[in-house]
Amino acid sequence: MTPLVHATTPGGFLLVLATILPVCAVLAILASGPRSAARIALATFAAGLAVAIAIATELISSGKALSYVVGAWQPPLGIALRADGLSGAMLVMTALVVVAVGLFAHIQHGLQTDAGGGRAQTTFWVMLLALWSALNAVFVGEDLFNLYVALELLTFAAVPLVCLDGRAETVTAALRYLLFALIGSLLYLLGAGLIYGQYGTLDLLALAQLARQDPALAVALALMIVGLLAKAALFPLHLWLPPAHAGAPAPASAVLSALVIKAPVFLILRLVLDVAPPQAAAIAGQMLAVLGAASILFCSVMALRQARLKLMIAYSTVAQIGYLFIVFPLAAGSADLPPWGTIAWTGGALQLVSHALAKAAMFLAAGVIAEAFGHDRIADLGGFGRVLPISAAAFGLAGLSLMGIPPSGGFVAKCLLLTAAVIQGNPWLAATILAGGVLAGAYVFRVIDKALAVPTVPIVARRAVPRRLECAALALAIAAVLIGFVPLRPFGFLQIGRDGLNLAWAP
């Protein structure tokens, strides 16, 4: 058996580009001052989207993972970057959401006439670009310590976004988020240290071959996964998320909810499926699934009980994240079927992407509503659909995906997960998936009901909102629906570059 080593592939430099382009833009903004911040950011959005699409095209045309060995130093001394099919899907999803949110923010900033907003706007652009770079670094990272640094950069970019408006309650939420995230990344770092002590490497590809059943690895993985769960806000570590995501400005909430919490989830997926030996992966998978199911049920009920729209959407995020964790036992492969060949793997990846698009659309629609009426109390929004028909439509379409009603990406994802649960004879998980869908239907319907209501006193917008602003949310919601047209079977793109990983699965 020849050991797998990293070798720079053609197009590997695209991975470097995806990581450093946004950083260069941040430096350019800092050098050239706030006046040109928006222009530099918009140019970077176009370039970054092109890079993400180029990576996906390269993956499809070559059918193999892209790799880049930084400075030609081979791991374990050097650092490798690698993008397989799943990473490629994450990169494209991130680029799409960042671009839509960036356009929304640009239009929204144009509406603000008061002079005080300039500093917050520049901070928003800088943090959004830094966040994009950190996300890309997480998705292409192959070195556990490098991933730790990327996760910390992600936190440092996300925390200021929470408290952009500088009110005491958002600063409190930001501080709480920072503390949760810090403990999470320190536990992750401790786990990485133990793994290095045991195996002498931090490279994920090398670990996939070296990993064996031993107590040090089990302790390390447990520490890392618990740390990442705190960052991913899975029940019962979700307490920081609702105030942080609901208090942030709408475009910031959209990226936080859609993208930032996906980075730790992605890493847990890689640790459990690539590094953990099969028995450990099975135990971890069962525990994660229990937490995921609890998350779906508990936070869906909490979402139903919220009086404010943004808090409702934030609780719905925790619930929808739960679906990503019930993937683990369902995607447990067998000798002739690796995890990434199962329908649950495709279902999980589709849930990740469709939730990102739908949740960003929902937060942007909520932002339009707050912009127009000056508040987001659901009870006082009766008839808002007549004033803001496009936003109501965007909210409804995004809701389809969260509920899992066809046609939508959420439907395909949940249908695949449900099928996998039934095939495996796992009635509890199947029932949880269905119950989560019904509860999501209930909380989305609460808002749609208000949108279509005919109140005795017609609701009046505090200020006019341009159609362009609403269209950003609608575009994301339509993208979430379009994902529903992918075929219902294991998706080839997501398997690119997986073969040869984790040889424990190989016959």
Place this chain on the structure above:
Amino acid sequence: MMAVLQPGVLFGLCGAALVGIGLFAVITHPGLLRRIVGCNILGAGIFLVFGAVARRGAGPGFDADPVPQALVITGIVVAFSASALAVALLKRLAELTVDDRAAPDESRSGL
């Protein structure tokens, strides 16, 4: 007794103790400043564990494996930035709440 006094083992045990103290402080103390300090103690413990790992993984003729030491340096920089960000937020929060106490008007209702 001699086994405990070997530097690698000693570092590891000290690191484990600091991790325990730090986690205890972070989880049980309600005060935010104490929690930030707790995070720092936790981080110091983890860096000591890296030191023990470096010592144990030393190649023949070397005192220690340089890779964990390089990681610790980066880790300290990251932990320092995290503490700075947390303290800056805490300072801002203190200023905001002091302003509120000085002028107890409708701005308090937002809390």
